[in-house]
Amino acid sequence: MSNYLRKTSKNTKRTLQEMKDRGEKISMLTAYDYTMASIIDKAGIDVILVGDSASNVMAGNRTTLSITLDQMIYHAQSVVRAVKSAMVIVDMPFGACCGNPMKSLDAAVRVMQETGADAIKIEGGQEVSEDIKKILAAGIPVMSHLGLMPQSIHNYGNYAIRARNEKESEKLISDCLLVESLGVFGILLEKIPSHTATKISNMLKIPTIGIGAGSGVDGQVLVIQDVMGMNDEFSPKFLRRYADLHTVMSEATRHYIEDVKSVSFPNQSESY
Template sequence: MGYLTTDKKKITAKTFIKMKQEGEKIAMLTSYDFTTAGIVDAAGIDGILIGDSASNVMLGNSTTLPITIDDMIVFARAVARACHHCCVVCDMPFGSYQTSREDGIRNAVKIMKATGVDAVKMEGGVEIADTVKGIVNAGIPVMGHLGLTPQSIHQFGGYGLRAKEEAEAEKLLSDAKALEAAGVFGITLEKVPAALAKKVTESVHVPTIGIGAGNGCDGQILVYADALGMTNGFKPKFLRHFADMNSCMTKGVEEYVKCVKDCSFPSETESY
């Protein structure tokens, strides 16, 4: 049946690779706090990413660039405390590994020691392969991230589809192979053509996790607030709402306000 139903042991980086080998799709979501992560983990998710998207979702920034490693540690520590089954992965934020190999290793160790997560995730290909190898050699599992890499958004000039042209598609494929050689246990593919994502998936032995990359990947990831319908006005082509939490929460808050205003809350039975 698969890991969600027959194996209640902790999911690890090695589990992800075995799931690819056995043809079982990998389901991932982001989370940034203890309460949400506990619900997501208990619902049977395979992996939770503490994404640097916390910069947008939790801190209200327009990009992922402002979030710091200390910010990420606060979110990651809370998530790790809540999770007992899934594999917990923490993004390394912008500036924490691009400056040097030594900085990357030092900051990856800092995240692991301070949070209790299972792995880190990094954006980039051949340019960061040596840093990835150093972190893996330090005993830390690493997930790669190719395609639309939000930490490079100013270089790209927007959030459009990546690797549409042949040259960039060829580089993405070579980057995936370089990351595999460096020792990653998985690669996120964001906003790339589905045919290219499928080709990459078939070309590497580690699992690919898609977001806006079609159904040919070994798994999928979404930001939980988007997937559960909490955000307004954000509906890219790749996003499906699996719940309508915005409406549900709005109605709940409106009902709470009403009951406070008309003195029906708290009732006698709700009072000491």
């Protein structure tokens, strides 16, 4: 059995820091329900992110903006019940952390108290620095999310690569250094040039997790439905599918339909 599967204790922010310090890459996937979280936790994943991407892949919304704090708490509760080893990080949804530190703290406390998660993740840098400070002061671990920030999609106008020009790259680096100085335990970097992500990772003492940010970061995250090939309509350049569950499940469903209609299911051995 691989050493990566011999988990004897719960992963924490300290675990991730130790992994960065010794040069071991960090594996992260999203999960939004008990069954999926149980499977990937038992497989040895280091971190599970209860992402606001649940808005897209679980509820069918066009953006992440529609999901509420109550809905995020529901998904996180389901995941935490399943997890024995992985660190569980919960996204703060749109509007929960947006420049009102006391409101942000109240939302973060709810997440931690009602779900039993290990940490939260907040999109934004300097603009939400006071929110981050207030939450950290309450003893809640925070991961930052910079680069492409889906909650700001209406500002961007599209999901194009961020930090391609000098001004935006300088702002990204400045934000990374700022949130590190505030005390966040890690930064998720989404859809930025790989050379910029590598530069940032080498500058920072805290771990960086990438999605569409190349291999020079300290770890990788993907959405579980994308990794497992459940969504055959989403094919960004950074995605690698490790299974084709869309085909498997479609064929299984058709087979089930045929068996029901031909009365071959249930057979005698499947009946009481």
